[in-house]
Amino acid sequence: MIPEPDSRPVTTLVVTEVNGIVVRRTVENRQTLAGFLRDGLGLTGTKVSCDLQVCGVCSVLVDDQPVSSCTYLAADIDGRRVRTVEGLSGGERLSPLQQSFVDHFALQCGFCTPGFLMMATALLERNPDPTEEEVIDYLDGNICRCTGYRTIVDAVLEAAARMRSLTNA
């Protein structure tokens, strides 16, 4: 049964921080975070593929937790911090993780890469010294159809080592 339309507003005022920038917008409740980032803020680095939270392409971080932005309400970022692939680099300077992906040729078409970068970022923040098995396990929910997994795992492991040495230096 389709219920009667509710007379109350179907929008939510969202005050959030996206890649360190304060954003205040009224969003439709049905707007997904991926749609808001891409269409509302022009942050098209975040891609959508399966739209079922299976492939990992749309991964972003909300309060440091990885989420599938295709299946996450934009309204839910109210009061929370969002990080997308655009926030990884400092201007033209790639982050150690991004540079490691380049060094290892860890991408071919690149469509899945933003998702892998954000998931790997989440992993390394909680576990700065992961084993190869832990990297594979954590990235299990990300799909690359160019079959570049070996190079991706290598890139994450080397980035982890590089970041540890930077921290210790």
Add this chain to the structure above:
Amino acid sequence: MLPAFVLERPGSLEEALGLLDEDSVVYCGGTELLLAMKMGLLRPARLVDLKGLPGLSRIEVADGELRIGATVTHDGVARSPLVAEHAPFLAEVESRVGNARVRAQGSIGGNLCFQEPRSDVTTALYALDGKAELLSADGVTRLLPMEDFLLGPYWTAREDNELLVRVRIPLPAPAGVYLKYQISERPVVGVAAVRDPRSGGVRLVVGAVTDAPQRYDLPADGAADVDAIVGRLEITEDTGGSEEYKRHVTAVHINRALAALNT
């Protein structure tokens, strides 16, 4: 595109309970609900978001029970020191639910209330004698064992005016193994084998292949007629496999789980 809806963000349990009716749907992580809405299977007028209720996000030990608030995420359960100490079996199962994003978004309560038949969590809670604590707008609490809470696929005993507030696990909780075969975000089969801390007997639970998990109480040595067990299962055929295939994979996983428990 999702259909339009009103988003309610209650700040207290009382307020949340007052918002429940037949046109509203309880909302937390969205990993099941938003997918169902995208597919057009659900078109609620209102979503009642529980994430702002601090009382539902706690994990505590009291009166010989481990109590997990309904909005605790899978990742939150998996990484909780209290769960690791008192029910490491559940922590292990939760650490392998879905994928890392589903674990960060999805809640234990949402998982139970949606009652997708291929839930790792439900299978684990059958093995742990877990109970669902329901609270109604009238202030009535019901404590239901999994067998009474789960009525069928996507169907639980929760009434429209009730919230699942906590999952309660009696302590000491059994230890054991959970083996699953999984080719996408949900298991084809999940088998739990745990040792009852009081009787020393083995509890075997077979999940995901049937409408609801099946539980078997076995002797301490885990001796079981596995062919008879799988022969009687009413297997659900789906894209995860045919009936014949799933029967075979289930038997393999039961044997492996029992062997692992006894080593």
